Amino acid sequence: MRKLTVGLLVLFTFSAASLADETRTNVIFLVGDGMGVSYTTAYRLYQDDPATTEVDRTIFDDMLVGMASTYADDHSLVTDSAAAATALACGVKTFNGAIGVDSQHNPVDSMLDKAKRLDYLTGIAVTSQVNHATPAAFVAHADSRQSYDKIADQYLDLRINEKPKVDLILGGGQAHFIRKDRNLIKEFRALGYSYESNIKNLSRIKQLPAIGLFSKLGMEPALESSNPLRLSEMTEKSLDLFHNAAKKNPDGKPFFLLLEASQIDWCGHANDIACAMGEMHDMAITMIIIKRFIDKNPNTIFVATADHSTGGLSLGAKGQYQWNASNVKSISATGPDIARQLMANKSNWRTVWQTLTHIKLADDEQKTLDAFINQADENASDINVSQVGTQVLAYIDKYTATGWTTKGHTGEDVQIFSYGKGKQNFSGAMDNTDIAKKLMNYLNP
Numbered sequence: 001m002r003k004l005t006v007g008l009l010v011l012f013t014f015s016a017a018s019l020a021d022e023t024r025t026n027v028i029f030l031v032g033d034g035m036g037v038s039y040t041t042a043y044r045l046y047q048d049d050p051a052t053t054e055v056d057r058t059i060f061d062d063m064l065v066g067m068a069s070t071y072a073d074d075h076s077l078v079t080d081s082a083a084a085a086t087a088l089a090c091g092v093k094t095f096n097g098a099i100g101v102d103s104q105h106n107p108v109d110s111m112l113d114k115a116k117r118l119d120y121l122t123g124i125a126v127t128s129q130v131n132h133a134t135p136a137a138f139v140a141h142a143d144s145r146q147s148y149d150k151i152a153d154q155y156l157d158l159r160i161n162e163k164p165k166v167d168l169i170l171g172g173g174q175a176h177f178i179r180k181d182r183n184l185i186k187e188f189r190a191l192g193y194s195y196e197s198n199i200k201n202l203s204r205i206k207q208l209p210a211i212g213l214f215s216k217l218g219m220e221p222a223l224e225s226s227n228p229l230r231l232s233e234m235t236e237k238s239l240d241l242f243h244n245a246a247k248k249n250p251d252g253k254p255f256f257l258l259l260e261a262s263q264i265d266w267c268g269h270a271n272d273i274a275c276a277m278g279e280m281h282d283m284a285i286t287m288i289i290i291k292r293f294i295d296k297n298p299n300t301i302f303v304a305t306a307d308h309s310t311g312g313l314s315l316g317a318k319g320q321y322q323w324n325a326s327n328v329k330s331i332s333a334t335g336p337d338i339a340r341q342l343m344a345n346k347s348n349w350r351t352v353w354q355t356l357t358h359i360k361l362a363d364d365e366q367k368t369l370d371a372f373i374n375q376a377d378e379n380a381s382d383i384n385v386s387q388v389g390t391q392v393l394a395y396i397d398k399y400t401a402t403g404w405t406t407k408g409h410t411g412e413d414v415q416i417f418s419y420g421k422g423k424q425n426f427s428g429a430m431d432n433t434d435i436a437k438k439l440m441n442y443l444n445p
């Protein structure tokens with residue numbers, strides 16, 4: 001067994017006193033994008049110490065309460081992140097690609113809309129662009145998730161009581177908020193929002209409203225980031241800001257917070273197991289931070305789920321009755337990052353490979369990889385990275401016995417995790433729209 005390290009997140013400032021308003025419940029909703037059941041099993045084995053016989057439980061095991069179906073309203077039975085996000089945000093089934101609109105393309109209210117109308121404090125913290133499909137469905141309305149600039153505009157332009165809907169916005173997406181045709185950050189500042197552009201300066205955000213966009217598009221993958229626990233850090237900051245705001249306000253406003261471990265899905269699309277486990281670790285630490293907050297502020301409900309699964313991840317592949325968790329644990333970079341580093345060190349790529357993966361390749365495999373690396377041109381174009389990266393990931397899958405069935409999503413049910421006030425409401429089998437409806441019932445005048 002191994003104790004999870006919470007990294008540098010030791011400055012835990014929540015006071016023992018709970019938030020002032022005991023009649024209204026805080027709601028924290030965390031989406032693990034693409035996090036099917038095999039991801040939480042893989043994470044349990046990944047974080048376990050192989051030196052001991054028993055497998056340690058994870059925070060996912062401790063909070064597991066139910067299962068949810070995820071299908072979209074378009075007969076495909078396999079949802080995309082937009083339709084699933086609209087289901088989770090608004091309680092409405094819709095077509096793939098839809099952001100906050102129903103099957104007839106009519107805008108529908110999200111739980112964040114409801115919370116804001118009831119004068120809750122509201123926040124979003126994600127590791128993708130803040131206007132990516134999942135968070136977008138809580139704020140915006142669009143027929144296409146690809147309308148990124150239009151969706152970003154709505155974060156400022158759609159108002160409730162004359163103010164933007166979201167008091168705290170943390171994640172990536174500078175490219176969509178600071179554009180030639182419009183500088184939304186300037187406009188947010190004019191409305192009293194503070195702005196930070198570097199996650200290292202998260203501590204500079206002292207009060208609401210605030211916006212922090214820490215990358216042009218999505219934030220760096222956990223395995224490539226100098227802040228691998230960035231969702232955990234943003235979550236801790238959000239809870240701290242809400243807690244302090246409630247303390248200052250004599251009425252004590254409750255809050256609604258949407259969190260997303262956005263990039264589990266991206267690692268799944270890339271069929272990159274080490275990448276996925278890096279994101280899972282950030283999500284697990286995020287849940288530990290939330291649990292600590294709720295233990296001190298019990299008037300809070302927390303629900304986590306996935307919007308769908310991605311990649312058809314299997315533990316064991318090609319007939320093998322085996323999954324080599326410790327080999328996954330030894331890999332310290334994503335497939336594309338390993339490829340880039342191998343191509344940048346052509347003369348001693350074997351040493352670099354060994355350092356980054358700890359996997360010993362057979363002679364013929366070394367020859368194959370050597371040929372790919374040496375064919376790549378000096379400036380390592382994206383095509384070269386993807387060619388070498390594909391071979392790298394094939395060897396990682398082979399030596400970890402990891403399987404994938406698709407580069408897309410899959411339609412099986414996903415888990416529901418809950419903690420706090422009335423967590424039993426989320427137990428058993430339900431549809432993803434039921435999760436939204438039940439959470440909306442917590443939001444009251």
Ligand SMILES: [Zn+2]
Pocket residue numbers: 034081265266269310409
């Ligand atoms: Zn996806």
